[in-house]
Amino acid sequence: MSLLTLSKLSVTLQRRDVLRDVCFEIGSGELVGLIGPNGAGKTTLMRASLGLVPFSGQSSLASLPEAERAKHAAWMPQSREVAWPLSVQTVVMLGRIPYLSSMLAPSEEDHAAVEGALAQMDLVHMRDRAATRLSGGEQARVLIARAMAQQTPLLLADEPVAGLDPAHQIATMQSFKALTDVGKSCLVSLHDLGLAARHCTRLIMLGKGGLVADGPPSEVLTKARLAEVFGITAWYQTTDDGPVYQPLDVVK
Amino acid sequence: MRLMGMLSALVVVLFLGSLVIGPAGIGPAESLSALINGDGGPLTLVMREIRLPRALLAVMIGASLGLAGAAMQGYLRNPLAEPGLIGVSGSAAFGAVLAIHTGAAAAFALALPLTALLGAAVGVFVVMALAGPGGTSLSLILAGIAVSALAAALTSLVLNLSSNPFAANEIVFWMMGSLADRSMTHVWLALPFMIVGWLLLSRLGRGLDALTLGEDAAQAMGVRLGRLRLGLISGVTCVVGAGTAVAGAIGFVGLVVPHILRPLVGAHPSRLLWASALGGAAMVLAADIAARMILPSRDLKLGVVTALIGAPLFLHLILKLRRERI
Numbered sequence: 001m002s003l004l005t006l007s008k009l010s011v012t013l014q015r016r017d018v019l020r021d022v023c024f025e026i027g028s029g030e031l032v033g034l035i036g037p038n039g040a041g042k043t044t045l046m047r048a049s050l051g052l053v054p055f056s057g058q059s060s061l062a063s064l065p066e067a068e069r070a071k072h073a074a075w076m077p078q079s080r081e082v083a084w085p086l087s088v089q090t091v092v093m094l095g096r097i098p099y100l101s102s103m104l105a106p107s108e109e110d111h112a113a114v115e116g117a118l119a120q121m122d123l124v125h126m127r128d129r130a131a132t133r134l135s136g137g138e139q140a141r142v143l144i145a146r147a148m149a150q151q152t153p154l155l156l157a158d159e160p161v162a163g164l165d166p167a168h169q170i171a172t173m174q175s176f177k178a179l180t181d182v183g184k185s186c187l188v189s190l191h192d193l194g195l196a197a198r199h200c201t202r203l204i205m206l207g208k209g210g211l212v213a214d215g216p217p218s219e220v221l222t223k224a225r226l227a228e229v230f231g232i233t234a235w236y237q238t239t240d241d242g243p244v245y246q247p248l249d250v251v252k
Numbered sequence: 253m254r255l256m257g258m259l260s261a262l263v264v265v266l267f268l269g270s271l272v273i274g275p276a277g278i279g280p281a282e283s284l285s286a287l288i289n290g291d292g293g294p295l296t297l298v299m300r301e302i303r304l305p306r307a308l309l310a311v312m313i314g315a316s317l318g319l320a321g322a323a324m325q326g327y328l329r330n331p332l333a334e335p336g337l338i339g340v341s342g343s344a345a346f347g348a349v350l351a352i353h354t355g356a357a358a359a360f361a362l363a364l365p366l367t368a369l370l371g372a373a374v375g376v377f378v379v380m381a382l383a384g385p386g387g388t389s390l391s392l393i394l395a396g397i398a399v400s401a402l403a404a405a406l407t408s409l410v411l412n413l414s415s416n417p418f419a420a421n422e423i424v425f426w427m428m429g430s431l432a433d434r435s436m437t438h439v440w441l442a443l444p445f446m447i448v449g450w451l452l453l454s455r456l457g458r459g460l461d462a463l464t465l466g467e468d469a470a471q472a473m474g475v476r477l478g479r480l481r482l483g484l485i486s487g488v489t490c491v492v493g494a495g496t497a498v499a500g501a502i503g504f505v506g507l508v509v510p511h512i513l514r515p516l517v518g519a520h521p522s523r524l525l526w527a528s529a530l531g532g533a534a535m536v537l538a539a540d541i542a543a544r545m546i547l548p549s550r551d552l553k554l555g556v557v558t559a560l561i562g563a564p565l566f567l568h569l570i571l572k573l574r575r576e577r578i
Binding site: 047050052066067069070071073074075076077079081082083084085086087090091094095097098100101102104130143146150 | 329457458461462463464465466468469471472473474475476514515518519520521522523
């Protein structure tokens with residue numbers, strides 16, 4: 001079953017071609033890493049596929065009505081914004097807004113979704129703390145939990161692990177993996193190619209305003225592409241402990 | 253819920269206080285029975301024609317300012333936002349000033365509130381045209397500031413060109429904001445607009461909650477930002493325009509009340525809406541009672557009292573915020 005279909009998606013922002021003719025499809029049970037250098041259009045691609053920026057072409061998500069789309073895909077933007085000192089569990093409850101007519105009367109199901117997300121992101125012990133007083137990494141976990149509480153078949157997250165400590169980076173990727181085990185899918189933009197190689201089932205590489213490669217990590221992360229798109233050399237090996245990837249040097 | 257109960261009780265007590273306190277020096281029981289039973293005597297007249305409209309307007313205007321302030325702060329995600337920010341009170345005041353200056357207000361009692369309402373409508377129309385159809389809050393703030401500045405400049409121009417010192421005096425006093433000598437006509441004039449505004453603003457709660465996480469996240473949760481903004485602007489225009497039309501500009505209520513109550517509702521934007529409505533009503537009732545009791549012979553203006561209470565309160569909050577941030 002396809003959860004997201006993009007065909008010939010192009011975005012032009014202020015007369016600059018940001019993306020041209022991007023086509024791909026995400027089925028169920030996939031953890032897709034979206035990789036590419038700064039300015040390659042990762043954020044724009046995700047926002048356009050949700051219909052948050054004007055684009056040409058087709059996106060199956062953007063063509064849904066707003067209320068419907070909110071039950072189909074959750075979005076965690078890169079800007080970690082929590083405007084008011086709400087408690088952690090209230091912020092996570094905000095993820096239930098698509099299902100609620102008012103935040104004042106959540107149902108058993110809503111509470112269960114929030115509890116699940118809090119436990120998943122290791123936040124139970126800080127549930128009553130004000131989200132604005134947490135550290136940057138802790139806030140990121142709260143916002144990931146918020147997106148998870150939306151319980152959508154598809155989750156889009158823009159650099160969700162940036163600023164997290166190593167243990168929580170790995171735990172977060174494993175949480176995304178756990179979602180794919182029950183048939184959901186995640187599209188996650190990442191700068192850490194090591195995490196991407198290790199945890200993602202599939203990588204989509206963007207560069208120079210378009211899609212460069214799409215496939216399993218071992219096929220996408222070739223020496224030639226890394227040199228061309230990222231300008232780096234790297235060591236990549238499938239070991240007994242799974243795939244290991246280590247960037248080495250900048251291509252001069 | 254307990255907070256709402258306490259705020260409601262406070263509003264009821266202050267409302268009754270506003271009814272029974274006055275220069276006539278009549279006992280509370282006697283005043284209230286004259287109000288309810290209506291023996292046709294002078295006391296009934298005082299209660300029904302002077303004190304009741306005054307207390308009712310204090311509740312209506314206070315609730316409007318509190319609600320509009322909470323909605324504006326929630327929408328702009330800024331604790332310094334206030335209802336006047338989108339230019340409504342400035343343009344309503346300009347309309348009223350024109351009515352006083354041209355003498356229309358003296359010729360026809362309702363000319364002043366009606367031109368004020370017209371001013372609010374024109375001002376907000378310009379704001380919406382300037383801000384454009386998009387959903388971002390920045391363009392709305394900029395358009396609001398531009399219209400407020402223009403309305404203030406035009407008001408100053410009228411004062412500047414006013415050849416009649418009495419008219420100029422009246423304009424200055426009117427702009428301070430007051431509930432003195434208002435009648436039930438003013439209540440009936442403002443009430444329909446305010447009810448529409450309250451309904452529009454009360455529907456924003458869910459969207460304001462979602463906006464806590466930013467415009468992008470809110471939109472992805474199914475909130476239509478354009479519609480939210482339209483509801484906010486129309487709601488604020490209705491309540492603040494009507495309030496300014498009947499009582500002049502009363503500052504600080506919409507700024508301070510949401511700020512004080514925010515920690516008490518767990519910073520929840522939707523819960524803050526109604527708490528601020530009650531808190532605003534209580535603050536304006538209290539300020540109006542104070543205005544009558546402190547200098548009974550000098551007609552102290554309500555807007556002056558709210559500013560005198562509001563500014564130090566606001567300073568205190570800023571100092572508290574500064575301590576917390578360190």
